[in-house]
Amino acid sequence: MALRDIIVLPDARLRLVSEPVKAVDAEIRALVDDMFETMYAAPGIGLAAIQVGVPRRVVTIDLAKKEEPPQPLVFINPEIVSAADEKSVYEEGCLSIPEYYEEVTRPVAVKVKFLDRDGKAQEIDASGLLATCLQHEIDHLNGVLFIDHISKLKREMVVKKFKKAARRGEHPKPKVEDDKPSHHIG
Ligand code: NI
Numbered sequence: 001m002a003l004r005d006i007i008v009l010p011d012a013r014l015r016l017v018s019e020p021v022k023a024v025d026a027e028i029r030a031l032v033d034d035m036f037e038t039m040y041a042a043p044g045i046g047l048a049a050i051q052v053g054v055p056r057r058v059v060t061i062d063l064a065k066k067e068e069p070p071q072p073l074v075f076i077n078p079e080i081v082s083a084a085d086e087k088s089v090y091e092e093g094c095l096s097i098p099e100y101y102e103e104v105t106r107p108v109a110v111k112v113k114f115l116d117r118d119g120k121a122q123e124i125d126a127s128g129l130l131a132t133c134l135q136h137e138i139d140h141l142n143g144v145l146f147i148d149h150i151s152k153l154k155r156e157m158v159v160k161k162f163k164k165a166a167r168r169g170e171h172p173k174p175k176v177e178d179d180k181p182s183h184h185i186g
Helices: 026-041 129-140 152-169
Strands: 046-048 058-062 073-083 087-094 097-107 109-115 121-127
Touching: 026 097, 046 129, 058 129, 058 152, 073 129, 087 129, 097 129, 097 152, 109 129, 121 129
Parallel strands: none
Antiparallel strands: 046 058, 058 073, 073 109, 087 097, 109 121
16 A cells, blocks of 8 residues: 545646546556545545545545544446436535635435445435535546535635645645644545
8 A cells, every 4th residue: 555645726737627437457446545544634524536646537535533443435427317306405525725724515315326446336325524525526527526516706715825835846745633633534
């Protein structure tokens, strides 16, 4: 396993549409292992492969709290089959837009089909934080960021801030607060 670098705004690769995985082979499983290591170290609760610069449709999620045993979830080629009409609001953050949080409105529940780590077809009915996280990560696979769901004014402000930081050669890192669960969704 190896820790990989997480790319941040305004890296143009964040806008790529990731390619489907054709076969869940050793290379994909190695990518998944690296993504978990990178996600836990960040720390974040979800990660899409493009965030480590790999444009493939692979997502890792672990919603376990600090004191709980890890609950690693892998979603390969995830696809939203259906979404609830009811919406929920969650203050999201993103490892590729560190230190910025904003409320995002999304369907409260989604049905998602995907391949698991063994390449087996699966389906999950997700609600609550898992539904939010899955939608956030599937957005990444389509080159969409959570700031695309907020007002244009707020989005332009945060993009400007990160462009300025990049020009100065700064690479913002998420702040780790031990007593608080990370709300960098991924
Ligand atoms: Ni994200």
